[in-house]
Amino acid sequence: MQTGLEEQLGLYQKRIPIFTRSVKGRFRRFKTTVLVLAYAIYFLLPWLPWSRLDAPSQAVLFDLPGRRFLIFGLTVYPQDVVWLALLLFIAAILLFFVTGLVGRAFCGYFCFQTLWTDFFIWIEHKIQGERPARVRLYRQPWNREKLLKVGGTHALWVLASFWTGMTFVAYYAYAPQLVLDFFTGQAAAAAYITVSILTISTYAAAGLMREQICTYVCPYGRFQSVMYEPETLAVHYDARRGEGAHGRATVRAGRGIVVERRRAESAEPVAVDRRQANLSAGERALAERHEKGLGDCVDCGLCVQVCPTGIDIRDGLQYKCISCGLCIDACNTIMDSFGFPRGLIRYDSEQNLAAPEPTAPRVEWKRLKTIGYGAALILMSAYLAYSIGTRGSYDRAVNQIRQPLYVVLSNGDIRNRYQVRITNKAAQDQTYEISASGIPAGALDLGNFREITIKPGHSGLVQVSVRLAPELAEHTHHFELLITPKGKPGEARSETVRFDSPKEAHD
Amino acid sequence: MSEQKLQSQTVQTTGHAWDGDLQEYNNPLPVWWVYTFYVTVVFALVYWTIYPSWPFGKGWIGGLSNITYVNSDGETKTHSWNTRALLLEDMNRAAIAQKPYFDKVAAMSYAQVAKDPDMNGFILSAGKALFSDNCAPCHQAGGQGVVGFFPNLTDDDWLYGGSFDKIHETITGGRHGYMPTFSEVLSPEQIDQLANYVASLSGIGHDATKAAAGNVLFHSETAACYYCHGADAKGRKEIGSANLTDNIWLWANVPAASSAEGKVAAIRSVIASGLNKGVMPAWAGRLSPEQIKVLTVYVHELGGGQ
Numbered sequence: 141m142q143t144g145l146e147e148q149l150g151l152y153q154k155r156i157p158i159f160t161r162s163v164k165g166r167f168r169r170f171k172t173t174v175l176v177l178a179y180a181i182y183f184l185l186p187w188l189p190w191s192r193l194d195a196p197s198q199a200v201l202f203d204l205p206g207r208r209f210l211i212f213g214l215t216v217y218p219q220d221v222v223w224l225a226l227l228l229f230i231a232a233i234l235l236f237f238v239t240g241l242v243g244r245a246f247c248g249y250f251c252f253q254t255l256w257t258d259f260f261i262w263i264e265h266k267i268q269g270e271r272p273a274r275v276r277l278y279r280q281p282w283n284r285e286k287l288l289k290v291g292g293t294h295a296l297w298v299l300a301s302f303w304t305g306m307t308f309v310a311y312y313a314y315a316p317q318l319v320l321d322f323f324t325g326q327a328a329a330a331a332y333i334t335v336s337i338l339t340i341s342t343y344a345a346a347g348l349m350r351e352q353i354c355t356y357v358c359p360y361g362r363f364q365s366v367m368y369e370p371e372t373l374a375v376h377y378d379a380r381r382g383e384g385a386h387g388r389a390t391v392r393a394g395r396g397i398v399v400e401r402r403r404a405e406s407a408e409p410v411a412v413d414r415r416q417a418n419l420s421a422g423e424r425a426l427a428e429r430h431e432k433g434l435g436d437c438v439d440c441g442l443c444v445q446v447c448p449t450g451i452d453i454r455d456g457l458q459y460k461c462i463s464c465g466l467c468i469d470a471c472n473t474i475m476d477s478f479g480f481p482r483g484l485i486r487y488d489s490e491q492n493l494a495a496p497e498p499t500a501p502r503v504e505w506k507r508l509k510t511i512g513y514g515a516a517l518i519l520m521s522a523y524l525a526y527s528i529g530t531r532g533s534y535d536r537a538v539n540q541i542r543q544p545l546y547v548v549l550s551n552g553d554i555r556n557r558y559q560v561r562i563t564n565k566a567a568q569d570q571t572y573e574i575s576a577s578g579i580p581a582g583a584l585d586l587g588n589f590r591e592i593t594i595k596p597g598h599s600g601l602v603q604v605s606v607r608l609a610p611e612l613a614e615h616t617h618h619f620e621l622l623i624t625p626k627g628k629p630g631e632a633r634s635e636t637v638r639f640d641s642p643k644e645a646h647d
Numbered sequence: 648m649s650e651q652k653l654q655s656q657t658v659q660t661t662g663h664a665w666d667g668d669l670q671e672y673n674n675p676l677p678v679w680w681v682y683t684f685y686v687t688v689v690f691a692l693v694y695w696t697i698y699p700s701w702p703f704g705k706g707w708i709g710g711l712s713n714i715t716y717v718n719s720d721g722e723t724k725t726h727s728w729n730t731r732a733l734l735l736e737d738m739n740r741a742a743i744a745q746k747p748y749f750d751k752v753a754a755m756s757y758a759q760v761a762k763d764p765d766m767n768g769f770i771l772s773a774g775k776a777l778f779s780d781n782c783a784p785c786h787q788a789g790g791q792g793v794v795g796f797f798p799n800l801t802d803d804d805w806l807y808g809g810s811f812d813k814i815h816e817t818i819t820g821g822r823h824g825y826m827p828t829f830s831e832v833l834s835p836e837q838i839d840q841l842a843n844y845v846a847s848l849s850g851i852g853h854d855a856t857k858a859a860a861g862n863v864l865f866h867s868e869t870a871a872c873y874y875c876h877g878a879d880a881k882g883r884k885e886i887g888s889a890n891l892t893d894n895i896w897l898w899a900n901v902p903a904a905s906s907a908e909g910k911v912a913a914i915r916s917v918i919a920s921g922l923n924k925g926v927m928p929a930w931a932g933r934l935s936p937e938q939i940k941v942l943t944v945y946v947h948e949l950g951g952g953q
Binding site for chain 2: 547550
């Protein structure tokens with residue numbers, strides 16, 4: 141008989157439903173703040189007006205048909221794709237930097253999967269009640285109450301998902317008009333398709349799949365693990381303190397300890413004066429436990445109940461942990477109610493936990509990697525800010541015509557030709573003049589176009605040819621082509637361009 | 648015994664048994680996989696009727712989806728869906744989008760087209776496409792030609808004239824360059840003298856004595872070079888004869904030769920063997936008048952025109 145066959149698990153594992161208990165504390169407050177801020181920005185931004193002369197008055201509008209992004213006072217054209225690339229680089233480096241310092245902070249507090257799941261759980265909690273009520277509801281057979289509550293939850297989820305998709309689409313068209321068109325059946329097919337896809341995916345990801353997205357789908361969670369170092373702060377359970385010599389043990393009533401189990405279960409934070417009073421009682425109780433070789437963990441299981449990914453942090457650092465800090469809040473609440481010191485579960489580094497004399501956990505940034513990422517972050521952000529701050533009102537590209545590189549004319553002169561493309565990024569028509577320096581006057585031939593007028597957002601092409609006598613051509617390798625917007629000499633920009641001649645080509 | 652117990656708990660069997668106790672395990676596919684498979688079957692059936700499934704027949708065999716487009720003559724055409732019809736639709740859409748520009752070009756004079764910045768952009772892109780499709784095989788992608796075969800269109804020398812009208816005439820009617828084979832009427836010495844004379848006209852290193860003799864020969868009735876190339880050797884645009892006094896070489900590959908002797912030898916071989924390969928086909932009938940007009944302006948722009 142083949143060994144191990146009995147234990148084989150199916151490749152497809154059924155999801156074990158998770159009913160998270162709500163909790164109060166520092167991390168919960170932080171998460172809520174981030175959620176409210178992020179939602180306020182995401183859902184309200186498309187509705188923010190912004191007066192513009194030549195475009196819809198919407199503060200942030202990604203105008204795809206017009207080939208431009210309107211972001212407050214900034215108009216971004218496809219030529220500025222470098223900014224997007226830089227932004228993505230900065231985002232990536234920021235992720236590396238933060239993860240090296242404080243672990244998966246992105247996953248726990250900022251990731252939209254976490255935010256939307258959090259919001260959906262909040263809806264679930266409001267309709268179906270606290271964890272025990274939800275578990276009861278889950279187990280009971282289908283009846284009117286269950287149908288109403290579960291149906292209502294899902295209906296609200298779908299509504300939230302729909303508005304999430306609608307808001308996304310509102311960034312790509314003038315929002316008030318789009319919403320009107322959408323509900324009167326006149327919006328573009330792309331709008332309906334996008335909203336449907338986002339509604340379905342949001343509902344599925346935040347309502348149904350939740351932690352499975354983080355565990356099975358998301359690559360970021362996995363590759364962030366490799367950025368952890370021994371000094372990295374992460375949510376840890378202090379096993380040495382929690383387990384003691386003989387492991388954790390529940391607190392039983394009537395053993396000289398003020399048991400406030402009921403109070404703990406309600407997960408209300410303990411008032412400061414009460415906490416002080418508890419501490420002395422707690423100290424005695426702890427001494428008693430330590431005598432028996434018991435750890436500080438009272439095995440209440442609250443840290444497991446509040447976990448949105450359904451893990452037990454006491455099993456150690458694990459890949460499913462999104463580092464949201466809710467178990468810290470839960471544990472601190474319990475520790476307070478028993479009068480035990482806080483921080484049995486806390487942000488700490490592996491190095492510090494393993495040290496014979498652990499110190500207070502602190503952010504260790506003095507590492508080559510962290511400093512390197514930090515420097516890269518500052519440099520790139522500074523460059524992006526500089527690049528956006530000093531952007532011109534037009535774009536120019538000078539391309540030498542390479543077929544042929546040079547032409548020998550009938551009198552022996554050498555001619556090079558160039559194609560100058562100017563893109564007007566200003567809001568009104570603009571005329572541009574082209575001139576050259578570093579070559580004799582008269583060598584530059586602009587053909588029929590001494591100047592070119594370009595509409596806003598459009599490009600114009602000018603053929604430029606430069607003709608030099610053979611002796612001069614031999615010594616000319618580069619010259620400057622100057623583009624001047626008419627009436628704005630301050631915005632003149634020069635481009636260094638190559639000049640090729642037969643002599644040079646043979647060298 | 649415990650093994651058997653475990654087995655019955657965790658592993659399904661098909662219920663078959665051989666030799667008393669030999670059982671067959673049943674490991675069914677995951678439910679989601681099976682349903683996905685059914686969905687693909689349904690999808691295939693729907694796809695089969697919408698898109699062509701067999702290369703014959705009409706209706707659901709040929710595919711229910713159609714492609715309808717308007718061609719440049721304004722006729723509406725409908726085909727059942729296939730990639731060829733898709734290409735036709737694309738090409739006709741592009742042609743219709745370009746039509747206003749071509750119409751505008753047809754209505755304007757050359758001088759107007761050349762001075763209009765909007766048209767200039769159109770000529771540069773549409774002209775480049777037309778040039779690449781029709782002219783580039785000989786004149787090369789940039790119009791630089793090939794010495795010894797095809798004229799360079801980017802320089803300032805125009806065998807038949809570089810005005811809009813002359814370029815138009817060249818494209819419409821084609822050209823045929825011809826030069827007799829002089830080895831049949833002249834001795835090798837005479838050809839050498841002529842070659843040295845032609846080299847001297849462009850300031851290439853040469854034998855002065857031979858060049859002087861060549862000068863006489865050039866203007867004599869024996870060789871009668873002046874007949875086509877003109878007494879000043881500057882060529883005649885009416886017949887497309889080359890200007891021998893400039894630095895531009897079409898037939899004799901002078902630029903490639905590094906020594907003076909080599910350059911003279913290149914000229915000598917052209918005089919000796921003559922030419923009967925300067926043939927450019929006529930494009931009237933192959934290209935529409937608007938296309939020829941766009942190409943004319945494009946080619947004029949390449950070398951600066953005249």
